[in-house]
Amino acid sequence: MLTQETIGALKPFEKKLYLASPTMHGEELSYVQEAYDTNWLSTVGKNIDESERMIAALIGCSHAVGLSCGTAALHMAVKLAGERLYGMPRPNQGTLRGKKVFCSDVTFDASVNPVAYEDGEAVFIDTETDTWNMDPAALKEAFRIYPEVKIVVMAHLYGTPGKVDEIRAICREHGALLIEDAAESLGATYQGKQTGQFGDYNAISFNGNKIITGSSGGMFLTNNGEDAEKVRKWSTQARENAPWYEHEEIGYNYRMSNVIAGIIRGQIPHLSEHIERKKEIYERYREGFSNLPVSMNPYDEKKSEPNFWLSCLLIDQEAMCRTVRGEREALFLPETGKSCPTEILDAIRLLNAEGRPVWKPMHLQPIYRNNAFITAKGNGRARSNAYIAGGEIPDVGADLFHRGLCLPSDNKMKPEEQDRIIEVVKACFM
Ligand SMILES: *Cc1c(COP(=O)(O)O)cnc(C)c1O
Numbered sequence: 001m002l003t004q005e006t007i008g009a010l011k012p013f014e015k016k017l018y019l020a021s022p023t024m025h026g027e028e029l030s031y032v033q034e035a036y037d038t039n040w041l042s043t044v045g046k047n048i049d050e051s052e053r054m055i056a057a058l059i060g061c062s063h064a065v066g067l068s069c070g071t072a073a074l075h076m077a078v079k080l081a082g083e084r085l086y087g088m089p090r091p092n093q094g095t096l097r098g099k100k101v102f103c104s105d106v107t108f109d110a111s112v113n114p115v116a117y118e119d120g121e122a123v124f125i126d127t128e129t130d131t132w133n134m135d136p137a138a139l140k141e142a143f144r145i146y147p148e149v150k151i152v153v154m155a156h157l158y159g160t161p162g163k164v165d166e167i168r169a170i171c172r173e174h175g176a177l178l179i180e181d182a183a184e185s186l187g188a189t190y191q192g193k194q195t196g197q198f199g200d201y202n203a204i205s206f207n208g209n210k211i212i213t214g215s216s217g218g219m220f221l222t223n224n225g226e227d228a229e230k231v232r233k234w235s236t237q238a239r240e241n242a243p244w245y246e247h248e249e250i251g252y253n254y255r256m257s258n259v260i261a262g263i264i265r266g267q268i269p270h271l272s273e274h275i276e277r278k279k280e281i282y283e284r285y286r287e288g289f290s291n292l293p294v295s296m297n298p299y300d301e302k303k304s305e306p307n308f309w310l311s312c313l314l315i316d317q318e319a320m321c322r323t324v325r326g327e328r329e330a331l332f333l334p335e336t337g338k339s340c341p342t343e344i345l346d347a348i349r350l351l352n353a354e355g356r357p358v359w360k361p362m363h364l365q366p367i368y369r370n371n372a373f374i375t376a377k378g379n380g381r382a383r384s385n386a387y388i389a390g391g392e393i394p395d396v397g398a399d400l401f402h403r404g405l406c407l408p409s410d411n412k413m414k415p416e417e418q419d420r421i422i423e424v425v426k427a428c429f430m
Contacts, residue, residue, distance in 0.1 A: 001321070001334040002347050006427045012352035013417060019354045020209045020310060023274060023411040028266030035258045043236065045258030051265045052219065055204070058187075058268065059196040061221040063228035066256030066264075067235055070183040070205025070218035074153075075114040076231045076254065077201035077220060081151045081177045082118050084227075091250055096120025100149050102142050104134045104162075104181070105361045105373065106397045107155040111181045112362055115153070123149070124363040126375040127396040131299055133162025135396065136170060137376035143174050145374060150176045156185035156195050157359070158406070159211065159278075159309030160299045164190045164198050177201070183218070186211050187271045188307040196221050206264050211278070211309050212271050214264035217256050277411045278308035281418065285311045285407060288422035292429050293319035297404075308409075312358060315339060315403045319429065323402075327366065339428035341405040347424045348408065358404035361397035 031047050040046065048066045056064040067073050082095025089095050096118040103112045105124040115122045125142055128135035134154045143149065152171050156162050171178045180199030182188075188195045196202045206217035220231050233239070238251025286296045297312035323332035323340040330342040341357050348355040363373035363380070373380040375395045393399045408421055 001336050001339065001430065002343055002424075002428050003430065006424075006430070007347075007350060010347075010350050010424065012350065013420075014352075017351075017353035017408045017413055017417060017421070018410045019356055019406060019408055020211075021410050021412070022208050022213045022215070023270075025266065025270050027269070028263040031262030031265045032259055033262075035262045040258045043255035043257055045261065047258045047261035047265045048256055051214075051256075051261045051268065054265070054268045055219055056221070058271070059194040059202075059204075059221060061197045061202065062223045063221065063225060065220040065228055065231045065235065066261055067218045067220055067231075067254045068256060069216055070181075070203050070207060071110040071114065072235065072252070072254040073203035073205075073218040073220040074110065074179070074181060074183075075117055075252075076234060077179045077199075077203055078114040078118050078120070078151070078153070079234070080201055080227055080230060081179060082120065085150050085177065088249075094119030096151075099151075100146055100372075101151045101153060102139060102146075102149055102176075103153045103362065104155040104157075105363050106132060106157060106359055106400055107181065107362065108183070108359055109362065109365065109367075110183070111153060111155045112368070120151075121371060122153075122362070122368065123372040123374060124361070124368070124397075126373070126380060127361075127400065128163065129298070129396055131160050131162050131304070132157045132297055132400060133160065134167060135376055136163050136166035138374050139167060139170050141376055141378055142374040143170065143176075145379070146372075147174070149174075151179065152176050153179045153181060154199075155181035155183070156188060158297055158312060159185045159188050159307035160297060161185060161188050161190035161195050161304040161306065163300075164195075165303075168198060179203070183207075183210065184309050185307055187275050188305060190304045197223075200224070201227070206260075206267075211274050211307050212264070212267035214256075214260040214267070217260045217264055219256075274411055275307045278311075278409065281409055281411075281413065282308040282311045284415065284418055285313070285422065288419070289313065289425065292426060294425075311407045311409045313344070313405055313407055313425070314400065315341070317403065320403060337429060341403065344425055344428050345405055347428055348421060351420060351424055353408045353421060355408060356406045358400045358406065360401050361395075363395075364398060364401070
């Protein structure tokens, strides 16, 4: 519990410490300048070509298409999957009308919204405790309940690769397409291979808080050349090859800007250095918390190497003080020797630093409250509702949200600053 004495003695950082903010190196500016000097200030140019080439080579995917953001990349992935499976829809209909899609549950909602853009219905798959990603046992159960489903969208939370082998095997068994949301995991590897190459279609993001950034931007990745061409066409307003603007399909204005691509081009060479720094931050926290009743976001050391984008903390159940959350606010009862995410986040905020609760599971989001949710034990919805009414925590996702939080993980954070975060977290358990 955080005491008044501890709070009184806190000296906030002069400059705010962020969860994850852009880390620039200088080369970015020279490529932006090049775009300016050559007047390639649109969605065509060398920065785009080079960034696409570098990312395809880095990830080991044959085609990368630069887009305005990761969400656009996921939208294109979902639309392609829908069209390939279910045929071209009427112009005013989504490709997934009336179709279910299995999606990660503990993820950022941009993972999932594209399914709704295409009129599909996300079915949320519970999370496992080894990597905090889609649980293969729950996915199996979901296919038992909905054998007709043909698309799976899996994310790698906080830069930690999920159980790719198991998920792929289940997809193969059911003839389902896999879409990999590698927005948070660029540079992370699974069985020695980069994430972003395991799905039929994959997406990465260069949003300002990601491991490298273009200020915004994203890429669609695939090994299928025809599909990559389709995304190039759709993302530039779906123009046909004619002397005038000729349109046979609904288009999107989703292409990446050559200015933003300049920043990305300058950032790519620094990816591994960013990962090294993120790993140091993760290790320093793990070391610092070794005597506390907490654990860090876990990963499979034998199979994967995360990019350590965000360092997270999970409080042991026995060390949780009493706490409840509504839709907008949280309450807790301070208790000696115990704490909870809200108390720790308050303490971090008092230091002028930024933390955040673990991403709230999609099945608990008001917008998705009527969608199906499947755990390894079957339909998780009924148990979830009992939890909202104050019962036992029924599923892994809700439990991670209940006990977990993301810590300041900015690359530019100094070790002595990080040590002060560690101290204040320790004070919460006094
Ligand atoms: C950031 C993020 C996205 C979306 O990327 P944008 O470039 O911000 O559109 C999608 N999925 C996950 C898991 C993300 O963290």
